[in-house]
Amino acid sequence: IGGWTFANLVSRFGNVSFRFSDQHGEMMSLSTYSKYITNPEGLSDDSPLGIYDSEFGDDLPTNVLLQEYSVPSCFSPDLFDLMDDSPNFDDPCGIISEKIKPNTAIPTDDDGGNDTRPEQSVVSQAIEKVPRPPYRWVLIGPERSGTGMHVDPLWTNAWVTVLQGLKRWLLFPPSTPYESIGMVEGK
Secondary structure, rough: OOOHHHHHHHHHHOOOOOEOOOOOOOEEEEHHHHHHHOOOOHOOOOOOOOEEEEEEEOOOOOOHHHHOOOOOOOOOOHHHHHHHOOOOOOOOOOOOOEEOOEEEEEEEOOOOOEEEEEEOEEEOOOOOOOOOOOOOEEEEEOOOOOHHHHHHHHOOOOOOEEEEOOOOOOOOOOOOOOOOOOOOOOO
């Protein structure tokens, strides 16, 4: 991560577009973003745009960034890796059934012999994966940029590494009523 200064990232990925809004999908090249945050508009904006990209590292050329950092060992394993990602609601365990051809010999438990049975379903080891929810972001922004009040997706938590500058959090006890801090429950 030592090379992850803004200037270094611009020199390496200036022509690459990053998302500055996960909700709406707007994108801008890093070199254009660099110009925005150093011109009068970006310097005077009361809430300047920040890059908030949950898809960095998924494709070339930014996938090299995933090799440049690792999750600190003091954090628990990724629990999403333990989840079944199957989209098949008729098969909630994520097991895909595989049909045996009619009259195929199948071992039985009763006498150890083989039976021939009409078409049978057996458990397959294949599990169909679907994309998981966002779980990795790169956030880049000048002074006064940031996110609005939110609860992380699926009530997850995150580790954050600040490479340059300062980041401030405002945390509330879990018992704080949403409406008392201007949030709508469930959003």
